[in-house]
Amino acid sequence: MSILNILQHPDDRLHVTAKRVERVGKATRQLVEDMAETMYSASGIGLAATQVNVPERVIVVDITDTRDDLLVLINPEIESREGTVVFEEGCLSVPGIYDRVERSERIMVRALNVEGEAFNIEAAGILSVCIQHEIDHLDGKVFVEYLSRLKQNRIIKKLLKNQRNPDQ
Numbered sequence: 001m002s003i004l005n006i007l008q009h010p011d012d013r014l015h016v017t018a019k020r021v022e023r024v025g026k027a028t029r030q031l032v033e034d035m036a037e038t039m040y041s042a043s044g045i046g047l048a049a050t051q052v053n054v055p056e057r058v059i060v061v062d063i064t065d066t067r068d069d070l071l072v073l074i075n076p077e078i079e080s081r082e083g084t085v086v087f088e089e090g091c092l093s094v095p096g097i098y099d100r101v102e103r104s105e106r107i108m109v110r111a112l113n114v115e116g117e118a119f120n121i122e123a124a125g126i127l128s129v130c131i132q133h134e135i136d137h138l139d140g141k142v143f144v145e146y147l148s149r150l151k152q153n154r155i156i157k158k159l160l161k162n163q164r165n166p167d168q
């Protein structure tokens with residue numbers, strides 16, 4: 001297993017639309033293992049392959065405090081949505097920035113697991129928000145892009161400054 005480098009906003013590679021996984025094999029399982037290790041080591045609750053510069057439709061999620069309930073979604077599709085909810089979101093690619101985003105409250109998702117088998121999952125609350133946030137990454141979208149242009153410019157300025165002077 002290895003810890004992968006997480007791309008930081010604003011990076012053009014975060015705006016790539018990820019391709020579907022045609023066959024879930026050894027390479028995908030290796031990617032999932034590395035992504036899980038990377039997410040846990042960064043104390044995140046979700047990570048999309050796009051964020052580690054692999055443009056494939058793979059996400060890992062674990063919203064538990066005990067960090068022992070890994071959910072893997074390959075080629076996830078949201079089949080239905082219900083309601084709206086606003087959560088304060090953060091992102092491993094946008095360190096130190098948190099802001100409120102409106103999303104669907106409840107979603108039904110179809111995906112493949114690491115064995116390549118299709119399954120459905122119904123998600124609500126933070127799990128629903130997290131899955132929608134990660135699927136956005138696969139479509140090349142970062143959560144701050146829901147915010148006003150003014151806020152986005154401020155955030156990019158701050159991030160670029162931190163990237164130049166990581167110790168300040």
Ligand code: NI
Nearest residue numbers: 090091092093
């Ligand atoms: Ni994110």
